[in-house]
Amino acid sequence: MYGLYQIVLFTILDIVKGLVSPFFILIALIIYFQYYKRVEKPIKSTIVSIFYGIIGGAIATVVLIYLRIYILPLQYIYILSISLVLSMMDSRFICFSYGGSILSLISLIFHYPEIDIYELMIVISLLHAIEGLLILINGNSQKMFNIFNIKGQIKDGYEFNRFWPIPFVIFIGDTMIKPFLLFAIVSYGDFTIGRSPKKKSLETAIYLFLYSSFLFIITMISPYKFIPPMFSLIGHEFIIFINKHREKRNLNSKKMIIKGVNVTDVSYIGIGRKLGIKRGDVILKVNHLQLRDKRDFIDLSYKDFNRVKIEYFNHKRGLIKKRYIGKKAPLGIKIS
Known part of the structure; x- marks a missing residue:
């Protein structure tokens, strides 16, 4: 096994090469236009997002290589297809946890397609840990004061809109294992009423760290293959439920203050x-x-x-x- 410094070096070289690929340029443009509609300096925001995304991708790659995680090419295509279909119902369903978990359950029930559930759940847990890290160090930087009309009640608060392109190297194959550069977009879209933006982003990051840690541990120790994908789905929905519950409680207690x-x-x-x-x-x-x-x-x-x-x-x-x-x-x- 290569030393850590060699793995980091090869990872950075692969990611840098990928930054000039047409696919990554397309992702960067998508993120730019998302910021163009929301912020004053979209170019600066895009560059900052790419910088932090590269850091997240490098960390993910090093961990995946040391854990010797391999994915078959078809698995990634299956997950991507499921995620795209689900995102038509709700944009939050584009998250890897939904597509990956549903694919795992389909494989367990129908015995097709053949999926390595252990490795897939490890990837999902790691990507959510990276998402939590990015929210912690950069999620609060794009907050915007906003007015919310929720169930007929007018409240003021802050809205979060951050997007990070994550280039990460993973090994794929069946008979011949080879490195392959993948791209993902991690987004943080949220709002807070009655709490400071820093506290809100810190709280969300902690939830994601706990979720990814529990998913990783359950995947490592569970003797039943059904448990990790079920926890992946239920745990992710529980995070969303907790966030909504906290904001609903603030909605009922906070008085309206419009700054203008x-x-x-x-x-x-x-x-x-x-x-x-x-x-x-x-x-x-x-x-x-x-x-x-x-x-x-x-x-x-x-x-x-x-x-x-x-x-x-x-x-x-x-x-x-x-x-x-x-x-x-x-x-x-x-x-x-």
Whole structure:
């Protein structure tokens, strides 16, 4: 067996080579367009995500090589196919734990296709540990203040949207074992009401670490092959249930505090009327500038804009985000 430093070196070389592949470039573009719709600096966010994704992929590769985990090429295709079908029902079902667990149960029940459940469950547990690590060190960096309308209750909080491309090397084959570079996208989409974003991301990371650890241990010691894939499914759903329960409890206890400026009037000639802003609305952001009081808005009220993005809150319709592109004009908004 190669030494650890040699494995790390070969891993990094394989991953670097893969960064120029068309498939990885496509993944990077997908992540860029996800950020383009959400953040002010999508290129920077994409580069940061790729950097942390490479770190996660290198760690995953080293662990898989030392555990001598091998996967048949067809297994990966089966899991990918199941995950894509499931994602049409709900985007969260694209997670490897659903596709891999369902494939394992199908194999156990119908004895086809032949799946090495032990190795597959080890891969799933490891990928979730990497996901927890990335959430811990980078999940909080893309938080956004937002307004949520949940079951008719209006609450303010933070929304998380992070995406990491994970290039990792795994051995595949049956008669001839050879390294193969795979790519995955790990995402962290969540929200929190009434808690600090750091505490929320830390809590989610801990849940994922516990889940991956229990899945790894159960896979190693369980004498029954049905148990690891069943735990993989139930455990993942339990994490989602716990998160929803915590946020529901905060929803019932937290009072609404909207950080913004109140609109008292809207001019007939101005950008505000064109964007549908009305008296009584609350302006939250102008071009990513968070408005906390009247002083934040004074300088903006004297400027003309030919391009502007405004986020405001309407008590009937909730949070609204609008863009204006056109001739230079004032905002035409009076605030209190």
